[in-house]
Amino acid sequence: MCTQSFKADNINKLDNNAFLSSSAPSSATCLSCQLILPTSSPSNAIRTIDEESHLIFISTQYPSSxxxxRALRQIVMKALSVETTHDGLNPIMFGDSTAGYSITMVFKIKDSTARGSERKYALIITAEDESELVHxxxxxxxxxxxxxxxxxxxITELELSKTMNNTELMDNNERFYRRSLPKSKNLTELLEDKKLFIKIHLWASNLLCNLN
Structure with a gap:
């Protein structure tokens, strides 16, 4: 999911169709990385406006450009597989004048259907100006x-609930006896929150607004 901010001279007349189109084919998205919105959402994008700052915030699967x-894909790959700290828990900053500069924090979520029984995610803030990001x-x-x-x-709350209900043990036994094949889960399923990406959008929009 990518959240971008845009300055609009007249937010009421802004035509944001150009920003809502994805720049990558749907086949490039695996289920665990897919942006999934509630069924009531009219499109696979989220759009909010801050009338005070005249900023519009749009979240889509990929940036429209x-x-x-390409730059964001490179940043994500570095964040998840190359750039790291000694304990993997602290924020890290990297980048260049071509792809932009990023502050990223990687975290892991337990998922019995994933390789190694966990999935790795990253929250990333990118900017073109390095000094602005450092500031x-x-x-x-x-x-x-x-x-x-x-x-x-x-996640801790859900794990505690599953332990009390013995559902996790039942799921593990089911897979052990090969009665069911493990199915990849999206982040909304792992957290059992259909509005998760809307919450991420609101969080990212608020942060971007404070940074402007």
Missing amino acids: QSRY SWSLVVENLREFIKLIKDR
């Missing part, structure tokens, strides 16, 4: 940590 998609380090990191904590607290 092909060049931005906003404290605000960005505080928000990243706060939202990751909310996600992990939700």
Whole structure:
């Protein structure tokens, strides 16, 4: 999921169709990475407006710009497989003048259907100006940590509930006896929250608004 902010001279007349189209084929998205919105949503995109700052925030599966998609793909790959800290829990900043500069925090979620029984995710803030990102380090990191904590607290709550109901043990036994094949789960399923990506959009929009 990618949330972008745009400045609009007249937000009431803004035609955002150009921003809602994806720059990558749907086949490039696996289920665990897919942006899934409630069935009541009119499109696979989220759009909100801050009338005070005249900023419009749009969240889609990918950025609409092909060049931005390529840069973001490179950033995500680095965040999840290359760039890391010694304990993997602290924020890290990397980038260049071509792809942009990023502050990222990686976190893991337990998932019995995934390889190694866990999935790795990252929250990433990108900017073209390195000095601007460095100046906003404290605000960005505080928000990243706060939202990751909310996600992990939700996972802990669900694990406790499953333990009390013995549902996790039953699922493990079912897979052990090969009565059912493990099915990949989306983040909304792992957290059992159909409005998760709407919450992420609102969180990201608020952070971007504070950074402008």
